[in-house]
Amino acid sequence: MKEKILFVAVLVLGVGLGFFGWKEWKNKSKDAPVLVEEWSKTSLRDTKNREILLGSIPGKLKLVYFGFSHCPDMCPRALLDMSAAVNELGEEGSNLTPIFISVDPERDSPELLAKYVKQFPNERLVALTGDKPTLDALQSAFGAVSKKVNNPSIEGGYTVDHTVFLYIVDEQSRILATFPGGTEGKSLVKEIRRFL
DSSP: OOOHHHHHHHHHHHHHHHHHHHHHHHHHHHHOOOEOOOOOHOOEOTTTTTTTEEGGSSSSSSEEEOTTOOSSSHHHHHHHHHHHHHHGGGGGGTTEEEEEEEEEETTOHHHHHHHHTTTTTTTTEEEBOHHHHHHHHHEEEETTTEEEEEEESGGGEEEEEEOOOOEEEEESSSSEEEEEOOOOOOHHHHHHHHOO
């Protein structure tokens, strides 16, 4: 019983922090894009275990989401929405790269992420992972948070509570727009078109 109460409390805290973090980013980005210097300096590993400098990923725009492969609902939904947006843009979106960054490096190896992203219809989806300090610093720069939560009743014995936002990042490492999880592909397309 205590574990359930603790889990619910952590979940509510994570959602609350995420909501207020999103509002803060939203308010900032009304006036000007938000520079994320860590984007151009951080390297993560892709599904072939290659070190990739984030600033070198091709595309005028990146559509970025922080999540994890064992996420039961919000991560698959976000990746489907991202794929739907890229597919709807077609050739118009050839300069847009969708990126999934795992916040669960303990389980999400490059090999596992390679299998995971095959479930989603867009072949351009880039999946990345890294060590926890690097991922924590990158998330912090985006105003995102994640926390490992022990739960013996589920596979692996734990889950990861995390904020669920999508970010549009440009070639200058700036966040141009932020969207809450659950934003449909069509709504993403309307915003992405403003920056292409």
